[in-house]
Amino acid sequence: MPGVAIKDLARHYGGVAAVDGLSLDVKPGELVALLGPSGCGKTTTLRLVAGFLKPESGEIWVGDRCLSSPSAVVPPERRRMAMIFQSYALWPHMTVAQNVAYGLRFKRGLPRAEREKKVGEILRVVQLAGYEARYPGELSGGQQQRVAVARALVVEPEILLLDEPLSNLDANLREEMRFEIRRLHEEFAITTLYVTHDQGEAMVISDRIAVLERGRVAQIGTADELFHQPRTRFVAEFIGKTNLVDGMAVKPDAIAHGPLTFRVASDTLVPGAHVALSIRPHHIELVAPNAPKEDGVNILQGSIERASFLGETVDYQVAVKDSDLVVRVAAPAVARLRPGGLVGLRIPRAACVVLAEG
Amino acid sequence: MSVSTHRRASGATLRGRLEGVDRSLPVWVATALAIVALMALPLAWLGYMSVGAEQGTTFGHYREVFRDEALRKALWHTLVLAFWTGLVSVALGAPLAWLTARTNVPGKKLIRALVMASFVTPPFLGAFAWVMLAGPNAGLLNRMWRDLTGATDPLLDIFTMSGLVFVVTMYTFPYVYIMLANTLALIASDLEDAAAIHGAGRLGVALTITLPLVAPAIVSGFILAVLQALALFGSPAILALPAGFHTITTQVWSFFHFPPKVEQAAAVSIPLLLATALLLLMQKRLLGRRGYATVGGKGGQRRTIALGIWRYPALAAVFVVMAGSIFLPYAVLAKAAFARAWAQPLTWSNVTLANFTFTLFEYSSTKAAILNTVELGLATATMGAGLAALLSYVTNRRLVVGHQLVAFLALAPVVIPGVVLAVALFIAYTRPPFVLYGTLAILFVAYLTKEMPVGYAQSDATFRSIPPDLEEAGRILGAGRLRVLRDVTAPLARSGIIAAWCFIFIGVIRELSASIILFTPNTRVMSVVIFDLKEEGQFGAIAVLGLAMLAMTFATVSVVQAALGRDVLGVKE
Numbered sequence: 001m002p003g004v005a006i007k008d009l010a011r012h013y014g015g016v017a018a019v020d021g022l023s024l025d026v027k028p029g030e031l032v033a034l035l036g037p038s039g040c041g042k043t044t045t046l047r048l049v050a051g052f053l054k055p056e057s058g059e060i061w062v063g064d065r066c067l068s069s070p071s072a073v074v075p076p077e078r079r080r081m082a083m084i085f086q087s088y089a090l091w092p093h094m095t096v097a098q099n100v101a102y103g104l105r106f107k108r109g110l111p112r113a114e115r116e117k118k119v120g121e122i123l124r125v126v127q128l129a130g131y132e133a134r135y136p137g138e139l140s141g142g143q144q145q146r147v148a149v150a151r152a153l154v155v156e157p158e159i160l161l162l163d164e165p166l167s168n169l170d171a172n173l174r175e176e177m178r179f180e181i182r183r184l185h186e187e188f189a190i191t192t193l194y195v196t197h198d199q200g201e202a203m204v205i206s207d208r209i210a211v212l213e214r215g216r217v218a219q220i221g222t223a224d225e226l227f228h229q230p231r232t233r234f235v236a237e238f239i240g241k242t243n244l245v246d247g248m249a250v251k252p253d254a255i256a257h258g259p260l261t262f263r264v265a266s267d268t269l270v271p272g273a274h275v276a277l278s279i280r281p282h283h284i285e286l287v288a289p290n291a292p293k294e295d296g297v298n299i300l301q302g303s304i305e306r307a308s309f310l311g312e313t314v315d316y317q318v319a320v321k322d323s324d325l326v327v328r329v330a331a332p333a334v335a336r337l338r339p340g341g342l343v344g345l346r347i348p349r350a351a352c353v354v355l356a357e358g
Numbered sequence: 359m360s361v362s363t364h365r366r367a368s369g370a371t372l373r374g375r376l377e378g379v380d381r382s383l384p385v386w387v388a389t390a391l392a393i394v395a396l397m398a399l400p401l402a403w404l405g406y407m408s409v410g411a412e413q414g415t416t417f418g419h420y421r422e423v424f425r426d427e428a429l430r431k432a433l434w435h436t437l438v439l440a441f442w443t444g445l446v447s448v449a450l451g452a453p454l455a456w457l458t459a460r461t462n463v464p465g466k467k468l469i470r471a472l473v474m475a476s477f478v479t480p481p482f483l484g485a486f487a488w489v490m491l492a493g494p495n496a497g498l499l500n501r502m503w504r505d506l507t508g509a510t511d512p513l514l515d516i517f518t519m520s521g522l523v524f525v526v527t528m529y530t531f532p533y534v535y536i537m538l539a540n541t542l543a544l545i546a547s548d549l550e551d552a553a554a555i556h557g558a559g560r561l562g563v564a565l566t567i568t569l570p571l572v573a574p575a576i577v578s579g580f581i582l583a584v585l586q587a588l589a590l591f592g593s594p595a596i597l598a599l600p601a602g603f604h605t606i607t608t609q610v611w612s613f614f615h616f617p618p619k620v621e622q623a624a625a626v627s628i629p630l631l632l633a634t635a636l637l638l639l640m641q642k643r644l645l646g647r648r649g650y651a652t653v654g655g656k657g658g659q660r661r662t663i664a665l666g667i668w669r670y671p672a673l674a675a676v677f678v679v680m681a682g683s684i685f686l687p688y689a690v691l692a693k694a695a696f697a698r699a700w701a702q703p704l705t706w707s708n709v710t711l712a713n714f715t716f717t718l719f720e721y722s723s724t725k726a727a728i729l730n731t732v733e734l735g736l737a738t739a740t741m742g743a744g745l746a747a748l749l750s751y752v753t754n755r756r757l758v759v760g761h762q763l764v765a766f767l768a769l770a771p772v773v774i775p776g777v778v779l780a781v782a783l784f785i786a787y788t789r790p791p792f793v794l795y796g797t798l799a800i801l802f803v804a805y806l807t808k809e810m811p812v813g814y815a816q817s818d819a820t821f822r823s824i825p826p827d828l829e830e831a832g833r834i835l836g837a838g839r840l841r842v843l844r845d846v847t848a849p850l851a852r853s854g855i856i857a858a859w860c861f862i863f864i865g866v867i868r869e870l871s872a873s874i875i876l877f878t879p880n881t882r883v884m885s886v887v888i889f890d891l892k893e894e895g896q897f898g899a900i901a902v903l904g905l906a907m908l909a910m911t912f913a914t915v916s917v918v919q920a921a922l923g924r925d926v927l928g929v930k931e
């Protein structure tokens with residue numbers, strides 16, 4: 001089972017760079033999600049990997065095979081990959097069984113009986129046994145999705161590519177299929193690239209997430225790493241909600257924002273440098289006004305501007321005293337505070353993550 | 359270590375290069391080159407010939423042509439014919455479209471079928487029929503009139519400009535109808551209701567909402583009708599020549615009477631070509647700017663306007679129009695086909711099948727013409743549908759550099775009137791490197807060129823409706839491009855391509871304006887023979903050939919309807 005190595009890939013459309021110096025390593029058997037907003041180049045990347053597009057620069061390697069480079073692209077049919085499309089791309093003129101069996105036609109030396117057996121098996125895996133003779137038009141969205149999955153898995157590809165496969169399903173089904181896809185990945189352990197713009201989906205399904213920004217990888221890591229140690233403003237904002245605070249380093253472990261000073265989760269800052277902090281809303285605790293100072297904890301004063309009840313938590317917007325900052329705080333819904341009230345904000349030093357990019 | 363990685367990398371790249379060869383590329387390149395050759399050769403010759411002199415270039419031919427009094431007259435007659443045809447076509451086509459799209463007029467299906475019949479009837483057949491109906495001496499309607507009133511003067515004279523406009527319009531108004539009916543079908547009544555809620559009266563709504571929305575469609579229908587009249591050869595040749603006047607197309611044709619004056623023909627052709635191109639450009643602009651997109655509301659309800667007591671009078675009015683284009687002409691053709699003497703009443707002694715046996719089995723020139731037409735129709739439709747399918751596949755999937763040029767060339771013949779095309783092909787293929795004149799091949803090339811836009815537009819729409827995902831899904835699972843074409847694309851495109859085949863076939867069997875210049879005694883086709891038989895006064899044979907042509911046309915039309923699941927008029931172009 002080979003991995004995928006993407007090196008410095010680039011591809012333009014007109015004058016616009018869709019993929020712009022993208023590098024990524026996917027380990028054998030790993031599932032990496034390509035996560036990013038619409039238009040950041042996810043689909044283009046996947047189509048480059050699939051061999052539908054030729055890169056302008058960079059290379060794509062699978063194991064020890066160089067599949068794409070500006071001088072040569074191995075055509076899709078010889079890349080030993082499978083792909084699941086956003087539209088599913090099921091052939092409307094073929095039955096479920098014919099759709100699923102199609103890729104097996106190109107496996108030389110596979111007897112017909114063996115082929116049928118494999119189709120039957122995989123349809124059982126995706127819980128579609130008994131639907132062999134249906135046409136795609138006679139299936140629900142979720143069932144079509146399963147056919148697409150079966151069609152891709154039955155050929156036992158070296159690499160599996162998925163382009164927003166769940167985006168056409170309704171919310172409940174989407175939730176269910178996330179776990180289903182993760183389960184299938186654990187069962188078959190195929191090296192997989194999974195494109196999505198939904199961070200929740202990426203977090204549930206993938207081993208690692210590559211956050212894409214304007215055609216490059218902004219950061220790659222596990223969901224945990226991205227959430228707790230975002231390196232850029234973009235990543236911090238894209239993975240979950242956050243508060244961003246701009247400031248200037250005044251000590252190796254502190255920054256100033258106007259009259260406010262924040263102790264941060266770093267002690268290597270260069271005084272005088274511009275830095276930005278990311279503080280997750282649920283890392284901020286609401287305490288009584290004028291709470292006592294503690295070591296390694298930032299205490300700020302503020303007044304509540306708005307409180308939105310969200311069920312398990314309450315989303316507060318708090319205007320920080322002596323500053324232009326308005327911070328979001330996610331607090332448990334046990335005690336409800338009213339807008340206009342004065343509060344203290346307790347922010348542990350470890351919650352103030354310094355972003356690499358200013 | 360670094361050396362070995364390096365070696366491995368270059369080895370893999372070489373292998374990649376070999377694996378990377380796209381074996382289908384020659385097919386696409388050949389397709390693109392075919393269309394370039396098909397279009398470029400004759401047009402280049404045409405332009406060259408119009409300015410060619412013994413030495414260097416000259417505008418002498420243009421000067422000669424436009425100083426010629428006769429030609430200036432022909433030009434004027436063409437303009438008059440085209441303008442009035444456009445106007446009357448709107449006057450007939452627009453109300454018809456409104457009636458079927460928006461009112462509760464009875465027999466809508468029948469009306470649509472009749473409009474479709476007018477659309478596919480070869481105009482020169484209509485012209486013949488109207489010669490039999492309204493020729494000043496022998497015309498049946500005039501004889502009835504004389505018998506009834508005892509008058510000595512004819513009631514109608516078809517050999518006049520107004521007669522010509524009338525006959526041409528009878529087969530041209532469907533263009534306006536198609537444009538407008540398709541637009542009206544897209545305007546949801548809620549747009550109109552919105553205006554009504556804001557206080558506009560009935561007339562106000564019509565003037566402020568409906569009319570501006572449909573105006574581009576009406577004007578573009580007008581332009582299509584004008585173009586039709588500009589390019590027409592058969593009807594003017596049948597009706598204007600006996601009346602003693604020429605149009606541009608008949609004038610170009612007369613340049614080919616011995617000795618052929620090819621340079622003049624070329625010099626007349628180029629302005630005609632440019633005028634057509636200009637008009638089509640205008641039409642595109644018109645539709646492009648406020649296209650149907652703004653009009654389109656998919657779920658919108660269309661309210662039906664109740665005509666009340668006017669329902670049946672409206673239907674009667676429709677039938678009057680259809681009498682002019684279908685009922686009377688078809689009846690007189692049928693009568694002539696079955697009568698010993700077409701001008702006599704159809705009594706038992708006058709009924710015969712002799713015309714059929716004569717035309718189909720005995721008369722060698724009609725027999726040969728039918729065979730030639732069928733042969734050319736099958737060959738052109740098959741080759742044309744195939745080439746159009748490949749071309750539109752190439753342009754849709756952007757398989758070669760310059761695919762935009764390919765699309766442009768495939769649609770370019772739309773602006774080339776038949777006689778102009780014939781002049782160009784005549785010049786191009788009477789000299790090396792390709793000498794085709796005198797063979798069926800030159801007609802084949804002419805038809806292929808002329809019908810390419812129809813075939814291309816149809817297959818383009820077909821491939822547009824097949825998402826590329828479906829092909830890519832096959833590719834990634836191991837099928838090469840040609841294999842995917844066979845397993846996925848072809849089955850999905852089949853009915854669209856069958857329709858393209860039929861459209862081309864219909865166009866070929868009725869073609870006259872290019873054929874009349876390119877035929878030689880051994881390569882006559884049905885339309886040409888019909889035209890020639892008129893000189894001999896063989897109306898029975900004309901009628902039989904005409905009916906045969908109509909039968910083939912309607913059979914093909916029904917195949918289209920089966921393939922597309924809708925009628926021919928639904929095409930929006």
Ligand SMILES: Nc1ncnc2c1ncn2[C@@H]1O[C@H](COP(=O)(O)OP(=O)(O)O)[C@@H](O)[C@H]1O
Nearest residue numbers: 013016017018037038039040041042043044045
């Ligand atoms: N076929 C194309 N032609 C022109 N521009 C394209 C094409 N495909 C993608 N792009 C552009 O490239 C950028 C990246 O697109 P894409 O990879 O589809 O983004 P994503 O899948 O992340 O939404 C976008 O700006 C898009 O407009």
Ligand SMILES: [Mg+2]
Nearest residue numbers: 039042043044
């Ligand atoms: Mg995308």
